[in-house]
Structure formats: structure tokens, C-alpha cells
Amino acid sequence: MNGLPLHDDRPKEECGVVGLYTPSEEAARVAFFALFALQHRGQESAGIAVSDGSQVRMHKDMGLVSQVFNEEILRGLSGSMAVGHTRYSTMGASVLRNAQPIYCQSLVGEIAVAHNGNLINARELRKELQAEGEHFDGSNDSEVIARLLVRSLHLGPEEAVRETMKRLKGAYSVTVLTPQVVLGFRDPYGVRPLIAGRVDDGFLVASESCAFGPVGGTIERELEPGEMVLIDRNGMRFAQGVDAVRRAMCLFEFIYFARPDSRMYGTVLYTARERMGERLALEHPVEADAVVPVPDSGIPAALGYSRQTGIPFVEGMTKSRYIHRTFIQPDQRMRERGVRMKLTPIIEHIAGRRLILVDDSIVRATTTKQIVRLLFEAGASEVHVRITAPPIRFPCFYGIDMASRGELAAAKMTIDEICRHVGATSLGYLSIPGACEAVGRPTDDFCLACFDGEYPLPVPEDLTKQAFEAPPEVGDMETVRTGQLKLMEV
Ligand code: SF4
Incomplete structure (x- = not known):
């Protein structure tokens, strides 16, 4: 791999x-x-x-x-x-x-x-x-x-x-x-x-x-x-x-997958993501000292959130740019460090502050949990998590390696339960209409299946059954990924 x-x-x-x-x-x-x-x-x-x-x-x-x-x-x-x-x-x-x-x-x-x-x-x-x-x-x-x-x-x-x-x-x-x-x-x-x-x-x-x-x-x-x-x-x-x-373009392309400088449906994605941040601020306002993005994908939405609220945008973490460019596998001790292999907190920007942490999505919630812990350990007094993807409750059958339904945090927990699970002070997701309006297109122009379960293309029953079954042990990423990938194989 x-x-x-x-x-x-x-x-x-x-x-x-x-x-x-x-x-x-x-x-x-x-x-x-x-x-x-x-x-x-x-x-x-x-x-x-x-x-x-x-x-x-x-x-x-x-x-x-x-x-x-x-x-x-x-x-x-x-x-x-x-x-x-x-x-x-x-x-x-x-x-x-x-x-x-x-x-x-x-x-x-x-x-x-x-x-x-x-x-x-x-x-x-x-x-x-x-x-x-x-x-x-x-x-x-x-x-x-x-x-x-x-x-x-x-x-x-x-x-x-x-x-x-x-x-x-x-x-x-x-x-x-x-x-x-x-x-x-x-x-x-x-x-x-x-x-x-x-x-x-x-x-x-x-x-x-x-x-x-x-x-x-x-x-x-x-x-x-x-x-x-x-x-x-x-x-x-x-x-x-x-x-x-009908048009059913993947909403996730706009939220996360595609490069921010790409243009889709006539909109530059960086701008669409900034607007998602602005709408997130309107839908889930909170008092805080700083808006912190999860680098790099959370940056445009964090800027939008900051602009909408007047709360300063602050870089709270640096991300290693080159770690994915190695074939050398980490040892077990390194694996356990998880997200710390990639993200380093800037303690001077975090300690003693109430933070709004902006990220693009929560799938299994493993990464979000690690980042929230990282920020609290660096001295944050509050961490309010704000997510530009609506809650992901259903698996994708259209080319995205995501998870089976049993692995998806939002499919098995309420928002409050996810908030407690990741250890955040509060948690808010952008709504489906909010995300689509940020792109500037009606909801009918998108595939929204992983959010609302309405699959625009009918999915065969045997595929659906596998993807809706309970997963292997959550947390074992390699096992989890194998489970999903088998589903993608033909
Ligand atoms: S199910 Fe979700 S990830 Fe898959 S194509 Fe539709 S919007 Fe995109």
C-alpha cells in the first residue's frame, strides 16, 4: 500500500x-x-x-x-x-x-x-x-x-x-x-x-x-x-x-474531494467552501475566541465562518506536507500516534482559548476525536466542532470509499452522542440546503444519497445489504477498509 x-x-x-x-x-x-x-x-x-x-x-x-x-x-x-x-x-x-x-x-x-x-x-x-x-x-x-x-x-x-x-x-x-x-x-x-x-x-x-x-x-x-x-x-x-x-452531481466533490481551485457547476470550489463556512456560522453560531481550520481542507470554510462572525481566523495546527509521499510503513508505536504523525498544534495560538474547529466531514469520527483531544491537550479551554458536510448516514455506491452504514458515526449516534464521543464542547453540521445554497444550485442538482439515503440511481439489493450490515471492529481502519472495498470489487 x-x-x-x-x-x-x-x-x-x-x-x-x-x-x-x-x-x-x-x-x-x-x-x-x-x-x-x-x-x-x-x-x-x-x-x-x-x-x-x-x-x-x-x-x-x-x-x-x-x-x-x-x-x-x-x-x-x-x-x-x-x-x-x-x-x-x-x-x-x-x-x-x-x-x-x-x-x-x-x-x-x-x-x-x-x-x-x-x-x-x-x-x-x-x-x-x-x-x-x-x-x-x-x-x-x-x-x-x-x-x-x-x-x-x-x-x-x-x-x-x-x-x-x-x-x-x-x-x-x-x-x-x-x-x-x-x-x-x-x-x-x-x-x-x-x-x-x-x-x-x-x-x-x-x-x-x-x-x-x-x-x-x-x-x-x-x-x-x-x-x-x-x-x-x-x-x-x-x-x-x-x-x-437528471443532474445528480456528488455533493462531496464540492465539500471536499475536488481541488479548491477547480470550478464545477460554474462555481470555484474555494468560494463555495467559504460560503459553506458562512452558512455554518449562521446555522450554528457560538461565542469563541478563534476559528481554527483542520488543515488544509477546512481553511476556506473557516475563513467564511470567521468573516461571518468577526471571530478571528487562527491557524491552530500545522500539517506535514510530505508524509503521504513515503512508502516506508510506520511501526506500531507510530501508528498509535495517529493524527499526531501529521498534525502539530501551535500551542501559542491555542492555549487558554475557546476554539471553533472547522472541518469538512465526519465519517467514523476517529480523526475528529483525535484532533479535539490534541487541541485540549495543547491547552484549549473549549473546542466547538463545526462541519461543512451534513451528517453522513448512508454508504456511497458511486465511487467513493467511505464506510458501510454500521461504521458511520451519524448512522449509529445522535449529534449529541457524537459530540460526547469526540469530546467536543459542542458540535454543529451544515444542513443539506445550506451546503447546496453555498454552491448556488438547487438540492435537486446533487446526489445527496450518503446524507439522506435517497439514491438517485437504483442500487442492487445485494450491494445494499452488504453495505448496511454491521461492520468489523470500529477503529481498526485496515479491517474496516477491507470490508468496504470488497463491496466495491466485482
Ligand atoms: S452518495 Fe455521497 S459520496 Fe457518493 S456520490 Fe452521492 S453525494 Fe457523493
Whole structure:
């Protein structure tokens, strides 16, 4: 496993994707820097596939984008079209054969596929394809997409995507490379983001707009639910893949997952998160001496809370920026230090003060409990916890590694009980309408399933049953994660 298990119980995003054409024959280099900007969406494996117009070549491996690629590898990947992927993989699937892009070939042609999301009918599609003689190399749902695509390739890339989209159920934002064209497509609910634009004299499609800046690109627009984009040396063209059902973009992208400088639904996320902090202050005011963020994700909301109340914003902790960049595993004594491996209190900013601690989410409450204790031990007189995600009461089936229901603090405890459990002086969560209003869109435009249990895409009963079952021992993060990840495997 890459990186330190730091008892960070935030939900984990699963994957960032890019696809592009550039006349410079340096598509792999552009893909590298675009993926580098999407590193927050997955740190366990990375890969780039390129086409020189006649054939597809690929390099992928376990590790961060900067660990997987070097100058020599990039020089060996010359070509004007590319797709790339960075993956947060799940335990059982954290192996090279599940790294992406996924390469497939048939007598008709070859493709490389990069996928962000989670299919809820992957198991049945896989069985069906296997019954028809299809061989699978890995165990992830993205290979199902790749196998479906390659089987329809005789219809041409555009129709192959349409035929494939008709079969898929679930959350998917996908980029595809054939020798002559790059395609991107998004599920009919638009759960995961996908945005298209220009780079140099070419075109780029990526999970988030933050991928465009480092490569000198400009954004054109987000893909609509059910829409596809086709990119080749002649230009960029949008087409409908399947009919849109409704907008149901993941609210968590806005609260935490996506990079704060990214733009979604036309709003810069940093600004949306500041507004979440302002609304949190209106919904859950309290007298205090300082507003302290959990770095780094809590900073914009803490600034908003501070601005709304006039209570000073203070940095109460510093965060090690590099700890996740090591393959060296901590020993047991270090593991027990938990969040202290990563966060150090600034005692002079904390001691004797009444603090408002602003964070993005509480999943199992293990991290929040450790941070509250850290602040009290550093001398805080009160710690009022304020959270920008509404209480998470239901599991996610759409590509987020979260937890089964029995593990979720808000599914098994009242707010008062969570407050006592984490040892806080008080606890307040932003409401669902408050979070959506901060983004500037009606609640109907979002997937809110992990907050309200209303799943926009029907979830098969067997998956639901597993995810709603009681978990293994809470607190044993590795065990807990395995339990959830099995559910994601197909
Ligand atoms: S269930 Fe929650 S985490 Fe999953 S897609 Fe919906 S809003 Fe996002």
C-alpha cells in the first residue's frame, strides 16, 4: 500500500482521468502534468496511454504520478493523443493489473480506457461477458467498460460509446483512446465531474478544471449528463451518448474531494467552501475566541465562518506536507500516534482559548476525536466542532470509499452522542440546503444519497445489504477498509 495509514477517516476519492490531443506529439508530457494536478483524486497508481496515429502504447505502475514517470519513460511515449489516469485503489484491488488505463484489443482495433466512478451492474455485465467467452485480466469494473467498448468498435468509436453507455448503470466519467480519436463521456446523472477545453492548438478533457492551468489550457465547458466529447486532429465535437436522466452531481466533490481551485457547476470550489463556512456560522453560531481550520481542507470554510462572525481566523495546527509521499510503513508505536504523525498544534495560538474547529466531514469520527483531544491537550479551554458536510448516514455506491452504514458515526449516534464521543464542547453540521445554497444550485442538482439515503440511481439489493450490515471492529481502519472495498470489487 502506498503511503502511511494515518487514521484519516475522510472518504477517499477514486480516480482522476484525462484525455487529449496536441499537435506537438508531446501528448504524454501534457497528460503527465494534467495528471499531476489531479493527484489528489488518487495516489496509488498512475498511467498514460498514447497514440501516434497508428498504434496505442502505454506505461502504468503503482505509485504517485511523479514516481511512475520519468523523462526517459515520457520520451518513449511519443504521440499526439493520450489518455491518463490516477487511481485511489481499494485494498484487494491495489495491484498493478487493476491500474489504469485499461488496454484492450480485438480484431477490429485497440483501445485504452480510464474511468472514474463505480458501476453498480458491473458484476452482472462481467458474468454475461465471461459467458460469451470474454477473458478478464483484472478485477475492477473499469475493465467491463473497456471490454464492452472494444466489442462494439466495429460500429466506429462514437457508436461504440453509445452502445456501451446503454449497458452501464452507475457513476462513470470515462476517457478512451483509440489510435485515431480520444473520447470522453459522462453518465446520464453526471455524478462524477468531467470538463473539456483547449490546450495549445489541441483539446483536453479532464476530471477537474485544475488540470488545465499547469498545461496552459483553457476551459470550454463541463460535459452534461449523458454527453460525450470526441477529440481528434480535426477538432473537438460534443454529442449526446444517452439521454440525461437528471443532474445528480456528488455533493462531496464540492465539500471536499475536488481541488479548491477547480470550478464545477460554474462555481470555484474555494468560494463555495467559504460560503459553506458562512452558512455554518449562521446555522450554528457560538461565542469563541478563534476559528481554527483542520488543515488544509477546512481553511476556506473557516475563513467564511470567521468573516461571518468577526471571530478571528487562527491557524491552530500545522500539517506535514510530505508524509503521504513515503512508502516506508510506520511501526506500531507510530501508528498509535495517529493524527499526531501529521498534525502539530501551535500551542501559542491555542492555549487558554475557546476554539471553533472547522472541518469538512465526519465519517467514523476517529480523526475528529483525535484532533479535539490534541487541541485540549495543547491547552484549549473549549473546542466547538463545526462541519461543512451534513451528517453522513448512508454508504456511497458511486465511487467513493467511505464506510458501510454500521461504521458511520451519524448512522449509529445522535449529534449529541457524537459530540460526547469526540469530546467536543459542542458540535454543529451544515444542513443539506445550506451546503447546496453555498454552491448556488438547487438540492435537486446533487446526489445527496450518503446524507439522506435517497439514491438517485437504483442500487442492487445485494450491494445494499452488504453495505448496511454491521461492520468489523470500529477503529481498526485496515479491517474496516477491507470490508468496504470488497463491496466495491466485482
Ligand atoms: S452518495 Fe455521497 S459520496 Fe457518493 S456520490 Fe452521492 S453525494 Fe457523493
